[in-house]
Amino acid sequence: MNELKHIAIIMDGNGRWAKKRGFSKRIKGHEEGAKRVREITIFASNYGVKFLTLYAFSTENWKRPKYEIDFLMKLMDIYLKNELKLFLENEVRFQTIGDISKLPKNLQDRIFYTKEKTSHFKGLTQVLAINYGSRDEIIRAFHKAKKSGVDLTQENMNDFLDTAGMPDVDMLIRTGGEQRLSNFLLWQSAYSELFFTKTLWPDFTVDELKQMIEKFNKIERRFGGVKNE
Ligand code: IPE
Ligand code: IPE
Ligand code: MG
Secondary structure (H helix, E strand, O other): OOOOOEEEEEOOOHHHHHHHOOOOOOHHHHHHHHHHHHHHHHHHHHHOOOEEEEEEEEOOHHHOOHHHHHHHHHHHHHHHHHHHHHHHHHOOEEEEEOOHHHOOHHHHHHHHHHHHHHOOOOOOEEEEEEEEOHHHHHHHHHHHHHHOOOOOOOOOHHHHOOOOOOOOOOEEEEOOOOOOOOOOOOOOOOOOEEEEOOOOHHHOOHHHHHHHHHHHHHOOOOOOOOOOO
């Protein structure tokens, strides 16, 4: 068994899922995808994972049509409003990474409120990556360190990233069939085990996640060392 503290997921394939089902709009897939977040969060919490980081909106996603962006912003607001009950019942702490200052004011308020209400929980932390991009995060980290007069090292770098206080990613999962990172957690995934599945995010199940964890547990993680004889 490998220690599994941090799972990160690139939840991709919502648009294709909607198309496949004959919906005229991609946004139907986002709506369905939000339901999977709930199931995966409950499982991760019960399994004893400490951090579940979910890529919800990237710094590059602003290139999408305005109606899709507006829908995603609204969906995140509704999601958080509905999920507060789940967070409180399951003692899940809520956090975000990414530059939330660029989000609509009502969503920013909802984020602050949800963080505040759940900040005392010690079990799973669900981290939503919103307006998140690794390159943006790393540049912001440089500026933060410079401002505080700190020389960056491999050891203190994480203190200046949005993931300050979080362990490195153990498992990085991408649904939807593409095998790329799309600017997600580049620093934090240096030694992650990577899992790619063709399953579109709205079709992803707890069972498939369990199978991935079984595979993860069989991997010998060497971190550049040698096999234990
Ligand atoms: C991922 O699904 C969700 C977001 C990027 C917000 P997509 O919307 O990228 O779905 P596909 O990849 O086009 O199918
Ligand atoms: C990555 O998916 C971002 C999120 C899942 C939020 P994209 O669909 O935006 O990534 P690309 O464009 O295929 O690289
Ligand atoms: Mg996509």
